[in-house]
Structures are given as C-alpha cells and as structure tokens.
Amino acid sequence: MEEALGKTLAKEVKRRHELKGVEFVKGASVFGLIGDGHVQRIILDSGVIYDADLVVVAIGSLPNTEWLEGSGIDISNGVLVDGGLRALSSDGDVIENVFAVGDVARYVNPLFDQVPRRVEHWNLPTETGKRAGQVLGKHLIGESVAEMLAEPFAPLPSFWSDQYDMHILAFGMTYLADRSELVAGELSGECVLEYFRDDKLVGVCGIGMRPTIQSYRTKFSLA
Template structure:
C-alpha cells in the first residue's frame, strides 16, 4: 500500500488498515518534514500561542512506530505511472504500489503580485502559522483578504493578540455563499463588536510595497488599506498538478465514486478528493477535518474487502470558534436553495438554521448551541428528511 499525503486523511487510512489486520508494507509519502499534524488549530489555538507544535500531532511518534510504516517525509510525489504502478518522487526515485491512496490535500489560492513579498502570508502549514504569529501583536495592522472560515478565524485570533484587523470580503457578507446572508450578518456582527473592520462587496486589486515588503492593499473602489501584514485567505486549490498525464479524472479535485475509487488500484481521500455522496446524489469535495478521517477509514475498508463494497454516505461536519461563539454544521450547505431558522433566534445569539436543496433538508448550522441539542438534526439530514417535515417540527425525532 502506498499513501501519498502525510495528512489527516492519509493517516486515517493507514491507521485503519493496521487496525483491520493488514500486515503488508505501507509506504506513506509527505512533502513536509513533520510527522502528520492537525491543521484546524493553526488558525485558532496555535496562532494565538495557546498551543505548542507538539499538541498539533495527530498521533504520537510511538503510535506511528507501532504501525511499522515506511515513512518518507520531506519529499514530494511528482507523477503516477498507472501502467507500471509506480509513484515518482522529486529526487528521481520511484515507489511501486499494489494499491495507491492519494491524500495530497489542497494549497492556498494566491493573488497576483503577492507571492514573495515580505509581510504577505498564506496559512496552510505549521511554518505559515508561525510566520504570521510572530508578526501579530498590539497595534500591528493586519489586512485579511477573504472572509471565509479561515479568514474569520484568523481575524478572531489576531484580535486576541491585540492586532488591528480589517477583513476584505468580495461577497455581501462573510461566509454568505455557504451559510446564507442572515447567518453571515450574525458572524459579521460578532467581529465588528470586537473591533474588526469588515468591508464587503470589495476586491483587493494590488499590493503597495516598499523595500520588498507590503505597506498596503489597494481595493477596487480606489481606497488603500495600510498594512503591516496581509493574509490571503481567498480559497484553496486541490493538489492535483502532479497527476497531470496520469489519465485520472480531475475536475475541482480527483473524481471518485462512493467508495473513494478513482481508477483500478487507486483511491483518494480528504480535501483533494471529490467523492460521489449518495446522500446528496452528486460528487462533492469537502474540506473538513472530520470528512478526511471518515473517508480514510472508508478507503481502508474498501481496500481490504473489495468483494463486499459499502458505499460511504457520511454527513459532512465542521465546527469553528468565532471568539466565544461555537458554530457547528452538519450536512452540505453550498448551493442550498432555501434556509430557515428551525430553533432559537439569531438576535439572541442561539439558533439552528436548516438548509434545503430540492425537497430535502440537506444541512443545518448551529450557532451557540450545545452539541447534544444538534445531534438529532444530524440524524435528520442523514435520513433525508423532507423539508416540510423539518420546518414543521421544533425538534426532529431521535
């Protein structure tokens, strides 16, 4: 077994393979020099300084040793030869495989003119987070381009460190494309109450620089935002460039069936993979930590028991902390056709919002609600509850 990507999805795959009794050789290839670590805390606890690097590890080093892996870190995979069943490495060597799992994740989307400029940051790796953390402090001016989950989480962390923060969002409200305008306005209010400037309906056009370092961001309305640092949080791109020429089906990620299969002998999992999910009737790519682990486990099961396939139809889950407010989501929210508050009241800072696509409840978003109160709604999404039933009952049947 060869797993490309020392990621949450990759590690979940190899751990499940061992737990389910696979005793053969497992090679894991990762382009970073670190043992597999968790990325969500990079924009939260690690960025604020509450956590050190050791707390990011997905598994202790002793656990990895017990898995008896051929662990190759700090080396990139550059190609797949499907006929020879080999993976080519950046230093020129190759690794043969009987089965290949691709878990190479995503990379930040860059903006023209920002790459290589001092003070212009992205946030994907441990080094990225350290570089930004070292620059944050009282009065430091941070401009964040992009008001998605990453951008808003970093805004909260930066304010906790005393930075002066401005978020530039091209949409009507931060996160509105995913969670809708009402919930987006609520998130906006949380940040504005804590001194974050949020500018909506605007785009960053260019960076002003002096001596190779950023000094400001020029917006498309002509104004200039002074900046000591800029975080580009304008989305991500699946890491599939190395697969060009492989013949694999790539379209906003690596296309897979409901088992994670991309081609004979090849599976994919995690942020790079666009799985067909029977629950929603289409292929979706989900950049959530929980989904990465669930897909890795499903891939391991399919590799070991191909004669008895079990299509995976997980309910995607994510959570985010916006200061002291916890936001949780179950289901698939992008592309929803309607939303409605099913419980609570946004004005009171406690609400559960349902999302419809077609005739069914396809997702819920909980703001300021206990986890136990949200679980029944996850089950309601999994049952493909009719929208009419979801909006007529105060709480779904358990």
C-alpha cells in the same frame, strides 16, 4: 460566509463582527503590501490604503492534480472516485490500485444527491482515509470488496468555527439549500437553523446550542 451559512445567518454573523469594529470591504483586490521587514500597510486596487501589521491569506484552494495528466484518471475537478475511493477514468472505469482521499477526492454522497463533489470540510480526510484503508485492506489479503462497496459511502460533512464569543457548528451541505428556517433560539443570540433543498434537509447550522445541533447527526437520510 454567505455560501457556507446562508444569507440569514451570514448577515447576523457579519453584524456581530461589525459590532466588534470589523470593517468589510467587498469587491476589492489587494494591489500591494508596504513595509520595511514586515507589513505595515496594504493597498487595494481602488487606491485605498489601510494600516496593517498582520495579513491573513484566505483565497481557497485548488486540487494539485497536474502531475496526473495523461494517466487516464478523471481529474476534471480533483480526482473522481467511486464509493471505495478508487480512482475512476473519464468513462467511469476503475483505475486499479489508485486511491484518492481528502480534499482532492470527488465522489457521490447519497445523503444529498448523485452529483460527485469535492468537499473541503475538516472531518472528511479522516472519513475518506478510513474508507480507502478498509477497501485497500481487503485487496491486500485477496478478499472481495463487493459486499463493502454495496454499502453506500455517505459521510456527514461538518465544520466549526470560533469567532469572538460565537461557536458556529454545522453539519451537512448547507450551501445546497434553497431556503433556511430558524428552528430554535433567537437569531441575535444562540440559535439553530435548518437548511432545505426541495423540502429535503441538507444541512443544519447554528451559534451555540451545540447539543441541539449535534442531535441532527442522525436526521439526514439517503437521497
């Protein structure tokens, strides 16, 4: 949670989980599962055994790009694309008629900096798909895409999570921040935190206070 929420808010969310009886076990790996027809226990690499009737696998994701090896496309981390979601080579040249959208697409978002990134937030498959569709549509009817590509592609990442009575909502790239600041509410209740990198706003996240957090959609500026 710390990467997405920052140390301050992650610590508070952890505290609330622990009040509900959740035990956090860090630095451990799953060695095996025990059960007859369904899981009944889980064994850690430390030898500790926990009773379990449900196991949720949350191990992240890797881009499935092996099938593109040898194509000339830059697949060093997902598929490198330009502001029109057009695939690029390692030299930065556009690969004609190839687009990538969603979690696999790695692109520059000028709201934050000039570093191409893959961002796995729930709203970005829609935003990248929409942009690629607009560019592809221009291609199909023989129109130039130069004017469209002159407009920066700068979608605002967002995510939300409902945990017990907590509604967590965030906009931006909170994980880029070097500091956060509580700007509304109380950390032990409903709250809003701003996230900064070199004094530039890169994210906002909070518990509850949804209208306040949503008002930040217009507060992010191009890098």
